[in-house]
Amino acid sequence: MQNDKTTSELISRSFSGAVTAEQKQQIEEEIAANEQSRNFAALSRLIHDSLSDIGERTRDGDESVAAGLSQAARSRLKSSIRQESARLNNLGATMVGDTTNKPAMMSRPAALEEPEDRTLASRFVLTRKIGKGGLGTVWLAKDEKLQRSVALKEMNPEAAEFPRAWERFQREAEITGQLEHPNVVPLYQFGMDRNTGQPFYAMRFVGKKTLVDAIEAYHDRKEAGEDVTMDLHHLLTAFIGVCQAIAYAHSRGVIHRDLKPENVALDNFGQVIVLDWGLAKVTDDFESDGALSGVLSDHSSAGKTMAGEVIGTPLYMAPEQAAGRLDDIDPRTDVYGLGAILFAMLTGAAPHQNSSMDNGSSVPIPDLLKNIAEQPTPMVREYRSDIPADLAHICEKAMQFKAHSRYQSALDVAEAVQQWMAGRSERRQKYANSRSEGRELRAAMLSAIRDLERNARFMSSLPPIQGIVNAVSDRDGGDDISVWRERLAVIYKGLLKTNSDFSAVSYASADGTSYKELIRLERQASDSSNVRSIPASRLASGDLTFCMQKALEGNPDEVYVALSSECPPPGEARKVGRITAAVPVFDEVTEEVFGFVMIEACLEQLIEAQIRGRFRSINQLYVLDNDCRILMQIDNTGTRVRQNDGVAMSDLSPCWSKVVPHLKGSGEFIDEQDHAFYATRVDLVPGRYSLALAMCLAEKPQH
Amino acid sequence: MENRSDDSTAVVNPDTWVDEYGDYLYRYAFSRLRDSNAAEEVVQETFLAGIRFQENFSGAGAERAWLIGILKRKIVDHVRKRNRYDRDGSFDDTNDPSSRLFNQQGNWRDGTFPAPPDEQVESREIWDVVRGCLEHLPAGQADVFVLSAMEGMESDEICEELGISPSNLWVRLHRARLALAKCVGARWYDEEKAVHNAK
Numbered sequence: 042m043q044n045d046k047t048t049s050e051l052i053s054r055s056f057s058g059a060v061t062a063e064q065k066q067q068i069e070e071e072i073a074a075n076e077q078s079r080n081f082a083a084l085s086r087l088i089h090d091s092l093s094d095i096g097e098r099t100r101d102g103d104e105s106v107a108a109g110l111s112q113a114a115r116s117r118l119k120s121s122i123r124q125e126s127a128r129l130n131n132l133g134a135t136m137v138g139d140t141t142n143k144p145a146m147m148s149r150p151a152a153l154e155e156p157e158d159r160t161l162a163s164r165f166v167l168t169r170k171i172g173k174g175g176l177g178t179v180w181l182a183k184d185e186k187l188q189r190s191v192a193l194k195e196m197n198p199e200a201a202e203f204p205r206a207w208e209r210f211q212r213e214a215e216i217t218g219q220l221e222h223p224n225v226v227p228l229y230q231f232g233m234d235r236n237t238g239q240p241f242y243a244m245r246f247v248g249k250k251t252l253v254d255a256i257e258a259y260h261d262r263k264e265a266g267e268d269v270t271m272d273l274h275h276l277l278t279a280f281i282g283v284c285q286a287i288a289y290a291h292s293r294g295v296i297h298r299d300l301k302p303e304n305v306a307l308d309n310f311g312q313v314i315v316l317d318w319g320l321a322k323v324t325d326d327f328e329s330d331g332a333l334s335g336v337l338s339d340h341s342s343a344g345k346t347m348a349g350e351v352i353g354t355p356l357y358m359a360p361e362q363a364a365g366r367l368d369d370i371d372p373r374t375d376v377y378g379l380g381a382i383l384f385a386m387l388t389g390a391a392p393h394q395n396s397s398m399d400n401g402s403s404v405p406i407p408d409l410l411k412n413i414a415e416q417p418t419p420m421v422r423e424y425r426s427d428i429p430a431d432l433a434h435i436c437e438k439a440m441q442f443k444a445h446s447r448y449q450s451a452l453d454v455a456e457a458v459q460q461w462m463a464g465r466s467e468r469r470q471k472y473a474n475s476r477s478e479g480r481e482l483r484a485a486m487l488s489a490i491r492d493l494e495r496n497a498r499f500m501s502s503l504p505p506i507q508g509i510v511n512a513v514s515d516r517d518g519g520d521d522i523s524v525w526r527e528r529l530a531v532i533y534k535g536l537l538k539t540n541s542d543f544s545a546v547s548y549a550s551a552d553g554t555s556y557k558e559l560i561r562l563e564r565q566a567s568d569s570s571n572v573r574s575i576p577a578s579r580l581a582s583g584d585l586t587f588c589m590q591k592a593l594e595g596n597p598d599e600v601y602v603a604l605s606s607e608c609p610p611p612g613e614a615r616k617v618g619r620i621t622a623a624v625p626v627f628d629e630v631t632e633e634v635f636g637f638v639m640i641e642a643c644l645e646q647l648i649e650a651q652i653r654g655r656f657r658s659i660n661q662l663y664v665l666d667n668d669c670r671i672l673m674q675i676d677n678t679g680t681r682v683r684q685n686d687g688v689a690m691s692d693l694s695p696c697w698s699k700v701v702p703h704l705k706g707s708g709e710f711i712d713e714q715d716h717a718f719y720a721t722r723v724d725l726v727p728g729r730y731s732l733a734l735a736m737c738l739a740e741k742p743q744h
Numbered sequence: 745m746e747n748r749s750d751d752s753t754a755v756v757n758p759d760t761w762v763d764e765y766g767d768y769l770y771r772y773a774f775s776r777l778r779d780s781n782a783a784e785e786v787v788q789e790t791f792l793a794g795i796r797f798q799e800n801f802s803g804a805g806a807e808r809a810w811l812i813g814i815l816k817r818k819i820v821d822h823v824r825k826r827n828r829y830d831r832d833g834s835f836d837d838t839n840d841p842s843s844r845l846f847n848q849q850g851n852w853r854d855g856t857f858p859a860p861p862d863e864q865v866e867s868r869e870i871w872d873v874v875r876g877c878l879e880h881l882p883a884g885q886a887d888v889f890v891l892s893a894m895e896g897m898e899s900d901e902i903c904e905e906l907g908i909s910p911s912n913l914w915v916r917l918h919r920a921r922l923a924l925a926k927c928v929g930a931r932w933y934d935e936e937k938a939v940h941n942a943k
Contacts, residue, residue, distance in 0.1 A: 044850035046842065053918040057892055057899060080857035084925040087860050089893050091870035096894035098867075099772045100812070106868065107774050109767030114784045118762045121788055125795050126758055211797065231797070368907070 043067075045078060052082045056089055165193055171249060176200050176210055176319055181246060184229070191229060195241040207240070213319035214242040216295055224286030226306070226314045247314045252279065252302035252382065260389035270713075276386045277458055279305070282313030284379055284455035290315075291372040291451060296322045298370065300378025301357040302385050322370060355409050356391035357381040360442055364414035372451065373444040379454050380439025380447070387436060388424035395419065418442045429715050432461055465716070472716035472738060479719045479736050482662075485651040486723050486734075489542075490620070493642055494600040496536060497622040500546060501598075501638040505529040509559055510628050510635050513550060526560050530574045533562040537572045542646040544619065548626070549582075550636035551593055557582040559636070592623030592637045600624045602725040604644070604666060604732065618644050618672070620725065645673060645681070652679070663735040665690055669701060672732075690735065694718075704733050756798045756807060761791055765808055769815050776819050776890055778875055782826075786818040793818070816895070820905050823887045827906060841923040857925060858933040870928070877927035881920055888913055889920035 048071045054060055055068060072079045098106050110118070167180045171192065177200070182193040200206035211231075218228040229243040259272040283305055287297060297304075299320040306314040359377035361369040384392045391397075396412045396419070397404050404412070418440045421433045435457045441447045448454045500506075505525040512522035533546045545563035549556045558580040565571040585593070592601040605619035623639040648664060652675065661682075664673040669690040674682040691697045700720050703710035708722040708730075716738060723732040769790060773783035793814050845856050878886040888906070891897045897905075903913050 044846075045852045046846050046850035049845075049922060050918060053921045054914075056921070057917055058914075075852070076859075077852035077856055080859050080929065081852075081922075081925050083860045084857060084929050085921050087865070087870055088874055088921075088924050088928055091867040091874060092890065092893040093896065094867035095775055095871045096896060099775045102768050104767070104771070106871075107771045110762075110770045110784070110787075111780075114770070114780075115762055115766055117784070118766060118788055118791060122758050122761060122791050122795065125792050129795065215797075 045075065048075070048078050049081055052078065052085060056085060165191065165243060167193065173197070174317075174319075176206055176213075177241075182243065184243065190246045191243045192226075192246040193241055193243045195234070196239045198239060209319055210240055213317075213321070214240075216318045216321045216323065217242075217244065220286075220290055220293060220295065220318070222286055222289040224282045224313050224315055225290070225318075226316050245314075247306040247312070247316075248308045250307050250309075252276075252283075252305040252307060252386075255279065255307055256302055256386055256389060259386070273386075274462065275311075277462055278311075279307060279313045280379075280383060280386060281455045281458055283315055283382060284451045284458070286313070286315040287375050287379060288451035288455065290318075290321070291375065294324045296324060296370060296372055297375050297378065298322055298362065300375055300382055301391075302382055305382070324371070355406060355413060356393045356397060357385075358393065358410070358413055359444075360414050360418070361444065363410040365410075369444065371444070373447050373449065376439050376447045376449070376451060376454060377441075377444075379451060380436050383436045383439065383454075383458070384419070384421055387421050387428045387432065390424055392419050392440065395424075427714050429461075429465075431464075431715075432458075435461060468716045468738070472712070472719070475736050475738060476711065476719045479721050479734060482648075482651055482734055483721045483723055486648070486732075489647055489651065490602055490622075490723075490725055492540075493543075493620065493622045493640055494602060494624075496540070496543075497600045497624045497638060497640045498598050500533065500536065500548075500640065501624045501626050503529065503532060505532070506548065506626055506638070507629050509548070510626070511630075513559070513635075514628065514630075516630070522559075526577075529560055530562060533560070534572050534574070536640075537562055537564055540642075541569065542642050542650055543640055544643045545641040546639070547641075548636065548638050549589075551585060551589065551634070554585060555583060556585050556589055556636070563641075588621055588623060589637060589639075592639070593625050593634055595625050597625065597627050604725065605641070620644055620647065648673060648675075649681075661737040663690065663737070665733040665735055667730045667732070669697070669704075669733065694737075700735070705730065756794070758791065758795050758798070761794070761811070765811055768808065769811060772812065773815060773819055776895060777822060778878060778886075778890075782822055786815060786822050789818045790815040819895075820891070823891065824906050827884050827887060840919055841926060842919075845922055845926060857929045860929065861932060873928050873931050874924065877924050877931065880927060881923055885916045885920040885923070888916045889924070892917060 048068070051060065051064055051068050051071075055065070060068070068082070072082050095106055164186050165182045165184055167182045168190075169181050171179045171181050173179070177194045177196050180193045180195065182191050183189075184191050196206065196210045200210075214228060214231045217226060218231065221227070226247060227245045229245070231240070231242040233240050255272075255276060259269055259276055262272060263269045283300075287300070290297060295318070297315070297318060297320070299317060300315075304315060304317040306316055308314070355363065357378060358381075359370075359374045362374055381392045384390075393409065393413055396416065397409050418437075421428050421436050435454070438446070438457075439448050439454050448457065505528045508520060508525035509522055509529070512520065512525055529548065536546055537543050543564070545561060547558050547561035547563075549558045551557070558575075561575040561580055562572055563575065565573060588601060588603045591603070595601055600622050601624070602620060602622045605621055620642045621639055622642070623637045625637050626635045627633065628635045644664070652662065660677050662673075662675045663671055666672055671685045671688050671690060671693070674685050676682050685693060691701075696718070700710045700718060704720055704722050708724075710718060710720040712718040718735065718737055720733055720735040722730055723734060725731045766787065769787045770783055773786045774780060777783050777786065790811055794811055845853060847853050878890070881889075888902055888908075891902050891905075892899070899910060899913055902908075903910055906913075908916075
């Protein structure tokens with residue numbers, strides 16, 4: 042409903058906004074009809090016009106408008122100008138060249154491109170172009186005055202037409218010049234080319250190599266299977282330098298806003314330099330002494346040049362930046378950028394690279410920005426699975442979608458990476474230790490098995506063995522079988538007494554399908570010191586097991602070693618825990634196979650004997666069968682853990698699946714990525730995978 | 745090396761700045777900021793920035809224009825800073841003159857505005873009255889009104905510079921206009937009366 046209030050609003054709008062012809066008509070009618078509205082409109086017009094007139098007159102220098110400076114103010118101003126000039130002169134040729142010799146000039150050899158006639162002798166001679174961006178071109182140049190190479194950034198002529206570009210270019214120089222940090226490129230001089238009228242600034246020449254090159258080299262070498270441990274170390278060291286530069290900038294109220302590997306230069310001496318502060322924002326609230334606030338009229342120009350625009354490289358951009366939410370940009374936007382650089386280091390790809398391509402064609406920038414602003418942040422592990430888990434975690438935390446979930450400062454990121462690096466070298470050392478412990482254990486087990494074989498061979502070559510063959514075969518001239526058995530029992534008893542990990546030794550005859558024990562000595566389960574001979578009436582017989590068959594197929598002195606789990610007696614459940622070594626016995630007269638001698642050893646005791654006092658760096662030791670089921674687990678105190686017996690390793694640790702191919706292949710798994718696992722295979726019979734040892738450094742065998 | 749005879753194009757001489765441009769810049773700043781201390785401060789900032797970045801300066805004849813360019817930025821910066829804590833303040837009802845001007849039906853209360861002077865009045869005279877009235881306005885309203893009417897800044901420009909929304913700006917401007925019209929009308933009337941009585 043139209044009333045005076047809405048009329049007043051329309052009148053008001055007619056001064057600072059467009060009103061339609063219809064509204065104009067409406068205003069005129071109201072003014073004609075209503076004296077108050079008429080007076081309001083007339084007064085507003087009077088006020089508006091007088092202000093506008095005063096504005097113009099002060100611009101033109103009309104002295105009647107207001108009084109000038111007081112004498113006191115005049116001398117205050119003069120004194121501050123003198124002080125500032127003196128201060129800058131003391132600084133030498135940094136931001137400002139000496140006043141007697143300016144403007145600073147540059148010239149390029151006539152033969153170079155853009156062959157304008159720049160003939161004036163000058164301070165900087167352009168040598169060659171290093172790079173070109175939208176705003177400026179960077180040249181390698183020679184500073185004739187100081188005889189040194191510099192990098193010189195010159196505003197592009199096409200950009201110079203836009204006042205915003207001018208402003209941005211100057212801001213970049215101002216910000217760079219104000220940031221004095223070993224990891225920020227030092228600015229030597231800001232000036233203007235007299236011929237072209239375009240601004241430029243000279244800074245230290247840091248070479249052409251950037252983090253992009255280092256990342257590519259790292260990934261090339263990694264793909265080629267070379268040892269890249271040091272490469273990663275160098276990259277991360279450089280990364281910490283970037284974090285520190287950014288942390289310093291934040292302390293000065295500057296947010297970089299365009300962090301990406303291209304903007305990090307690496308010189309040949311390991312120096313890391315953050316470049317390109319052209320999109321930096323100076324935070325509005327930052328006004329401490331000596332900070333940038335005085336010199337830079339930031340927010341305004343940031344607002345002016347950038348409101349509604351999206352600034353920065355989309356491929357590395359934080360969601361709030363992609364969404365154009367300028368108010369939300371704060372140091373944590375750079376924390377995201379740091380995470381994005383780490384992402385590129387780890388994966389070799391920019392974080393938003395996948396979203397930038399769709400079926401081989403590039404996604405339009407607005408769509409890409411929308412994706413970045415709305416979709417979940419990419420995860421390093423989606424790009425590559427071989428990244429150390431805790432390093433991936435640092436990257437993911439820095440790149441959290443919500444700024445409050447990220448690291449809260451660039452220094453926090455640096456610290457996290459530093460800790461990881463320190464922890465990694467410690468872990469590497471620990472891992473190297475446990476790897477050698479694992480190899481030792483494997484060697485010790487193999488030698489124990491060779492012992493077992495040797496003993497089995499020896500037990501099959503004793504005189505009573507053939508005596509029994511003869512007795513069983515009823516050949517003349519031999520003693521009675523019981524005599525031979527007694528003699529053999531004495532020897533076998535001695536064997537078990539001296540080898541505490543042997544649980545039984547037996548001698549059996551065999552025909553094609555069945556066996557019959559002739560003598561058996563075994564250790565009593567409840568009292569391991571008690572070794573007894575099984576009475577003839579209790580001796581076992583039955584169908585041949587797989588292991589027995591394998592032994593009988595062998596040649597004389599050929600020992601077949603197997604896990605009892607590999608050859609359960611027919612009809613019996615799979616039993617774990619024993620290693621058997623069986624050797625065939627031949628009848629010396631007929632040279633036919635007669636039977637076999639078998640030693641059974643307790644796996645648990647055998648291993649416990651080997652690891653005693655040997656392990657310091659291992660958290661958990663697993664002994665696995667060839668199906669990778671847990672036969673034994675021993676924890677870091679040397680205690681036997683039984684709760685996981687029979688459990689498949691893959692159920693215990695999701696990452697086990699990547700270990701198995703290594704065990705089946707080379708026989709050894711070395712965890713270069715996380716240093717969490719070591720696994721090696723123990724072949725009871727060479728070439729046949731029967732046992733594996735897995736060692737886990739972490740509390741739990743999982744990530 | 746530098747050809748010194750060619751220096752004439754871009755020499756600046758800060759030592760002469762205060763005498764040559766001090767008053768000019770100060771008047772400009774004072775008219776916008778209406779506060780002599782603030783005006784002096786931004787003039788000083790302008791000079792210091794000019795010294796630091798004198799190499800930007802390109803032509804001898806344009807020294808004044810160059811400095812005024814810097815000054816404009818400094819004025820806007822100053823306005824932003826002094827309004828920083830008042831961003832939403834202008835939305836307060838206490839700053840809304842409407843209740844004084846309109847009745848419950850939204851129509852003018854009687855005798856709100858006297859008729860403005862008929863004859864041509866010097867801007868300078870109006871300006872003196874307006875300046876007095878601006879002092880009674882919340883800074884957030886007065887400043888946007890000055891930037892808009894005197895500095896000729898566009899609405900979107902003001903919004904971006906001060907970080908306020910278009911609707912907030914609009915409300916501020918409208919309230920400023922209402923309050924100023926009321927105040928200027930009343931004062932003008934009083935002054936006229938005083939002049940009349942004196943005669």
